Amino acid sequence: MKRLLSIIFLVLVTFIAQAQFSGRNMAEYQFGKLPSDDGSAFSGLYNRGLVNYSYKEFNVGTTLELFQSEHKDRNYLELTQYHLSYKKNGLKLKLGNYYETIGRGLLLRSFEVPNAVLEDLSYRSRxxxxxxxxxxxxxxLSKNFSIKALYGSVLANTFPPVVSEKLRREDEVEAIYADYSWKKQTLGMSVMRLHQNSNEKYYGMASLTGIVSPTVSYYIEVAKNLNDHSVSNFSDEASYAIYANANFTFENVGLSAEYKKYNRFILGSGINEPPALVKEHTYRLLNRSTHVLQALNEEGYQLEAFITLANYSVLTLNHTLAINRFGKKFTYQEYFAEYAFSIQDKHDLKIFADYAEDPFKEEKNRISVGVNSDWKLNKGGFNVEYEFQQYKKSSRNVQNQLISIGYNFKSKFDISLLAEISNDPFLTEKSNETWFGGSLKYKFNSNHKLQLFAGQRRGGPACTAGVCYEVLDFEGVELRLTSRF
Amino acid sequence: MKYIVLIASFLIFTGANIHAQQVHNFTFNDIQNTPRSFNELKGEKLTLIDFWTSRCKPCKKAVPSLNKVSEKYKNRGVRVIGINCDGPRSISKVGPLSKSLQIQYPILLDINSELMNDLNLSAFPTLILVNTKGKVIWFHEGFVTGDEEIIFDEIEKRL
Structure with a gap:
């Protein structure tokens, strides 16, 4: 046995000596509490480390996650990911954990939100x-043709690693996808089997995408449950999703038009992510006020235009409409305009205005405006941001405000202060609730970065990388160190 | 057995010849639905790769600077490639936005962020500079006022 291990070891070291070794680590220490929680503040350490070895066309890697706090039931140390992959020319093989999206995600979408750590109210583990x-x-993958086959259990990401792997990965998927391209038009087809507990369902998808002219392109995707109805049945009882997009460009103008119709199309514990067609705003108040897609029943469209003017100033216009029918008709609509421009070719300014009606959240006449400015100094810059929002909710006039002031010295150092004020009756019984926090970022070098946050952080819905989730309020101190090697 | 594992781990980590990360050839569709490969697009001397998304503010702020790099160094063996990592929710906007911003370098669509994951990158925008052997010789996260000079310096140093 020892001899065998020695041989394996020698072979391994020989390979390793030629191999490429890389990794990254994120360690985050928190001391604090949820402001709404009666419990006392506690400290917690979350760490995620990835290590990869590459040797020629092979790559092997693993991810170790850890959470430690004074509450033993929330703690874990798990190898949450491992993989072996091989890539050569057009061939790709992956074994273990991987990310994959079929088409635009109507059937299947896996994803990673870089550097985002989740905490759930029921588990309080990170x-x-x-x-x-x-x-x-x-x-x-060849020049005109591609085919992929996959099998995997999908992670239900609301469960932290303290929950059994069996429960975290209840959905099992087998799928095959193929596409063929001809004269810049691509036809794709997919069949997927979803297995959850004793339920088994089959889904089919077809997509067509292409370029009509150098200035016009399109994408159409239709997906359907193949079990309970015929392929041509798109009635209210059927389970299906339709997504279409057309793009137009004219010199400095770009226009994107999208249409969606989703009916009973939440697959398994949520393994798919049909495009929401609601703008994912970078402005914090607007990002929090998003409409979360209801794939059980939603129809609508999104139009967005980008107009680039002199000196890279850009005007962005967006209109969104989403209709849900749950016994009663709910119509979400939003109009957004942003103008980003430079002064003297060095100071950047952005101004925006947004109007929305959100019957789901009972927000009427929601008006949001704001300004964001980056003022360049000798070797750094000042950033000032102000956002204001007002709407009617339960016959009360609600106002949210946000102000942020920051200074950066190149990419080396960044300090900012953020204050938020709200009188939303769903958040506070007081006339106004305030959140005040500050953050400091310091980059030791291109591989090591430190971030410190202290104060209060307002939670609520947030959308990043097309995925919406709930961020919990926080009050305390948070220190994060990210490293690459 | 425990000692063997410990010694093996020690030797593996200390004895490993840690090279810079390497970019292997990759192929993604561009915004004109045409497959384009790294080998086809890379520069004779250096390639600057920008990982970006349409929803990221600093990514858009970086575009004029990257256009300048593309224009200034195109005859000196340097090429710029944009790898867009928008997911299904916003990928439809990448084409119109790129055209409107008049991005002068090729944009490839990596909807699964596959290349980014292969290189262990985790922020937008991330800029990497790759040499003729495909080795990553410089890496930079984020884009703030003043970063344009850093990019020019790094390229000049290596030309």
């Missing part, structure tokens, strides 16, 4: 925000 697959993927 874990990385991603939804991966564990199984295998094989793909072959």
């Amino acid at each position: 874990h990385y925000f991603h939804r991966d697959m564990r199984g295998f993927l094989t793909q072959y």
Whole structure:
């Protein structure tokens, strides 16, 4: 046995000596509490480390996640990901954990939100925000043709690693996807089997995408449950999703038009992510006020235009409409305009205005405006941001405000203060609630970065990378160190 | 057995010849639905790769600077490639936005952030500079006022 281990070890070291070794680590220490929680503040350490070895066309890697606090039931140390992959020319093989999206995600979407850590109110344990697959993927890509087959259990990312792996990965998926391209038009087809507990369902998808002219392109995708109805049945009882997009560009103008119709199309514990067609705002008040897609029943469209003017100033216009029918008709609509421009070719300014009606949240006449300015100094810059929002909710006039002031010295050092004020009756019984926090970022070098946050952080819905989730309020201190090697 | 594992781990980590990360050839569709490979687009001397998304403010702020790099160094063996990592929710806007911003370098669509994950990158925008052997010789996260000079300095140092 020892001899065998020695031989394996020698072979391994020989390979390693030629191999490429890389990794990254994120460690985050928190001391604090949820402001709404009666319990006392506690400290917690979350760490996620990835290590990868590459040798020629092979890559092997693993991810170790850890959470430690004074509450033993929330703690864990788990190898949450591992993979072996091989890539050569058009061939790709993956074994273990991987991310994969079929088409535009009507059937299947896995993702990673970089550097986002999730905490759930019921578990109060912290874990990385991603939804991966564990199984295998094989793909072959040629100039005009591609095919992939996959099998995997999908991670239900609301459960932290303290929950059993069986419960975290209840959905099992097998899928095959193929596409063929001809004269810049691509036809794609997919069949997927979803297995959850004793339920088994089959889904089909077809997509067509292409370029009509150098200035016009399109994308159409239709997906359907193949079990309970005929392929041509798109009645209210059927389970289906339709997504279409057309793009137009004219010199300095770009226009994107999208349409959606989703009916009973939440697959498994949520393994798919049909495009929401609601703008994912970078402005914090607007990002929090988002409409979360209801794939059980939603129809609508989104139009967005980008107009680039002199000196890279950009005007962005967006209109969104989403209709849900749950016994009663709910119509979400939003109009957004932003103008980003430079002064003297060095100071950047952005101003925006937004109007929305959100019957789901009972927000009427929601008006939001704001300004964001980056003022360049000798080797750094000042950033000032102000956002204001007002709407009617339960016959009360609600106002939210946000102000942020920051200074950065190149990319080396960044300090900022953020204050938020709200009189939303769903958040506070007082006339006004305030949140005040400050953050400091310091980059030791290109591989090591330190971030410190102290104060209060306002929670609520947030959308990043097309995925919406709930951020918990926080009050305390948070220190994060990210490293690459 | 425990000692063997410990010694093996020690030797593996200390004995490993840690090279810079390497970019292997990759192929993604561009915004004109045409497959384009790294080998086809890379520069003779250096390639600057920008990982970005349409929803990221600093990514858009970086575009004029990257256009300047593309224009200034195109005859000196330097190429710029944009790898867009928008997911299904916003990928439809990448084409119109790129055209409107008049991005002068090729934009490839990596909807699964596959290349980014292969290189262990985790922020937008991330800029990497790759040499003729495909090795990552410089890495930079984020884009703030003043970063344009850093990019020019790094390229000049290596030309």
